[in-house]
Amino acid sequence: xxxxxxxxxxxxxxxxxxxxxxxxxxxxxxxxxxxxxxxxxxxxxxxxxxxxxxxxxxxxxxxxxxxxxxxxxxxxxxxxxxxxxxxxxxxxxxxxxxxxxxxxxxxxxxxxxxxxxxxxxxxxxxxxxxxxxxxxxxxxxxxxxxxxxxxxxxxxxxxxxxxxxxxxxxxxxxxxxxxxxxxxxxxxxxxxxxxxxxxxxxxxxxxxxxxxxxxxxxxxxxxxxxxxxxxxxxxxxxxx
Amino acid sequence: xxxxxxxxxxxxxxxxxxxxxxxxxxxxxxxxxxxxxxxxxxxxxxxxxxxxxxxxxxxxxxxxxxxxxxxxxxxxxxxxxxxxxxxxxxxxxxxxxxxxxxxxxxxxxxxxxxxxxxxxxxxxxxxxxxxxxxxxxxxxxxxxxxxxxxxxxxxxxxxxxxxxxxxxxxxxxxxxxxxxxxxxxxxxxxxxxxxxxxxxxxxxxxxxxxxxxxx
Ligand SMILES: [Zn+2]
Numbered sequence: 001x002x003x004x005x006x007x008x009x010x011x012x013x014x015x016x017x018x019x020x021x022x023x024x025x026x027x028x029x030x031x032x033x034x035x036x037x038x039x040x041x042x043x044x045x046x047x048x049x050x051x052x053x054x055x056x057x058x059x060x061x062x063x064x065x066x067x068x069x070x071x072x073x074x075x076x077x078x079x080x081x082x083x084x085x086x087x088x089x090x091x092x093x094x095x096x097x098x099x100x101x102x103x104x105x106x107x108x109x110x111x112x113x114x115x116x117x118x119x120x121x122x123x124x125x126x127x128x129x130x131x132x133x134x135x136x137x138x139x140x141x142x143x144x145x146x147x148x149x150x151x152x153x154x155x156x157x158x159x160x161x162x163x164x165x166x167x168x169x170x171x172x173x174x175x176x177x178x179x180x181x182x183x184x185x186x187x188x189x190x191x192x193x194x195x196x197x198x199x200x201x202x203x204x205x206x207x208x209x210x211x212x213x214x215x216x217x218x219x220x221x222x223x224x225x226x227x228x229x230x231x232x233x234x235x236x237x238x239x240x
Numbered sequence: 241x242x243x244x245x246x247x248x249x250x251x252x253x254x255x256x257x258x259x260x261x262x263x264x265x266x267x268x269x270x271x272x273x274x275x276x277x278x279x280x281x282x283x284x285x286x287x288x289x290x291x292x293x294x295x296x297x298x299x300x301x302x303x304x305x306x307x308x309x310x311x312x313x314x315x316x317x318x319x320x321x322x323x324x325x326x327x328x329x330x331x332x333x334x335x336x337x338x339x340x341x342x343x344x345x346x347x348x349x350x351x352x353x354x355x356x357x358x359x360x361x362x363x364x365x366x367x368x369x370x371x372x373x374x375x376x377x378x379x380x381x382x383x384x385x386x387x388x389x390x391x392x393x394x395x396x397x398x399x400x401x402x403x404x405x406x407x408x409x410x411x412x413x414x415x416x417x418x419x420x421x422x423x424x425x426x427x428x429x430x431x432x433x434x435x436x437x438x439x440x441x442x443x444x445x446x447x448x449x450x451x452x453x454x455x
Contacts, residue, residue, distance in 0.1 A: 007439075008439065008442060008443050008446065009424045009435075009438075009439050009442070012417055012424075012442055012446075013417070013423045013424055014378075016341070016417050016418045016421070017341040017342070017344060017345050017378065017421065018417070018421045018422055018423040018426070019423060020423070021349065021377065024377050024378065025372075025377050028376075028377045028378070028379060031379065043451050044446075044451065045334060045337070045338060046330075046331070046334045046399070047399065047403075047414075047418070047446075047449065047451060048337055048341065048418045049331070049333045049334040049336075049337035049338075050333075050396065050399055050400055050403060051403075051414065051415060051418040051419055052289060052293060052333065052337045052340070052418070052419070053289065053333055053400075054400075054403070055289050055292040055293065055296075055419065056292060057288030057289055057291075057292060058288050058291040058292040058295060058307075059288055059291075060287045060288060060291050060308065060311055061308065064283075064287060064308070064311060064312070065280060065283050065284075065287075067312065068283070068311075068312055068315050068316065069276070071312065071316065072316060072319055075316075114376050114379065115372055115376040115377055118371065118372065118376055119371070119372075143372075144349070144352055145352075
């Protein structure tokens with residue numbers, strides 16, 4: 001049972017479409033596991049549509065519909081000619097990584113949120129991981145956002161995340177397994193927000209590996225050896 | 241379970257037939273069957289709203305003008321996706337708003353990515369594109385799960401009346417949230433008020449509209 005949910009701020013900004021992509025990805029991951037919040041999003045989106053309707057209309061250019069119609073005709077003829085249209089942006093340039101390994105097949109297509117499934121192609125080992133110590137590894141998700149880092153991290157059963165604290169906010173969503181920190185025990189779907197200055201050391205449960213998605217606001221403040229390993233990534237926005 | 245608790249208002253008003261909602265839904269169903277005249281009627285109604293929506297977004301005043309592009313791209317998707325429209329699950333206006341919202345996000349994302357790619361290439365970071373489509377994150381499909389949860393669509397007119405009754409400072413902020421593409425933190429910065437104040441005004445407004453608030 002999901003216990004920690006995004007608050008109204010995250011849900012309205014998500015429904016309005018203004019939530020930064022990194023955080024929206026976390027909300028989407030939570031929604032995958034939480035039908036209560038999906039219902040809220042549905043309502044909040046309807047409210048957005050009502051505001052949309054109350055706008056003062058602005059005239060479009062006279063030939064707007066004609067251009068649209070021509071465009072559609074063109075697209076339909078080319079689609080008819082080409083039975084298998086190339087999906088734009090569905091594949092990354094690097095096709096070697098896309099080669100499926102047969103050893104770790106996915107249990108179910110719907111196990112992870114849609115975006116994460118797409119990213120991992122059903123196998124989290126297909127990602128590029130960086131190990132820190134024996135039980136912790138992470139893989140950055142490049143979203144093209146300059147002020148935030150988006151990361152998948154994986155803790156082996158019983159292992160922990162190296163102690164850290166940070167200047168900005170951190171959102172974590174549990175995707176697999178569970179972990180604990182000083183405050184509570186967190187399960188799949190939980191959406192946990194840690195604000196600036198808090199320091200914590202998450203520990204995975206003893207019986208299962210834990211996979212989480214995290215969105216971190218820069219600047220990250222780290223003050224031990226861990227910092228030196230992550231600095232090239234976390235300091236990226238200020239480096240140029 | 242708590243999701244159903246603030247639905248009492250919505251369930252009763254579901255029975256009220258909303259003529260406009262039915263009209264746009266029927267047109268959209270005809271568009272699904274490639275009816276050009278129906279599509280043109282929808283275009284006449286919605287494209288000036290999409291244009292207004294585009295012009296209000298942050299950055300529109302800074303020379304980033306994408307209003308005609310947003311109209312074109314949104315309406316192309318309306319045409320293409322019309323066969324998946326289900327009037328039982330969403331009203332035509334909510335459905336079109338969702339597509340316009342996602343198309344706006346997509347255009348802004350493309351601009352931003354273009355900018356980032358031009359500005360930097362980071363050694364050791366070979367994946368420049370996550371390969372996500374906007375609908376991987378802003379999910380468009382209504383799922384059966386929600387549909388079965390007694391969460392009925394709110395009556396559009398009733399909601400509209402409630403919106404008109406909102407105190408000015410609350411509707412002012414909700415408009416910023418929904419139309420100006422500004423997040424809570426951006427609004428707080430712009431109005432020079434604490435984030436907590438923005439949050440509580442939004443919460444109060446949603447409360448008055450009998451919409452979801454924090455548990
Ligand atoms: Zn939830």
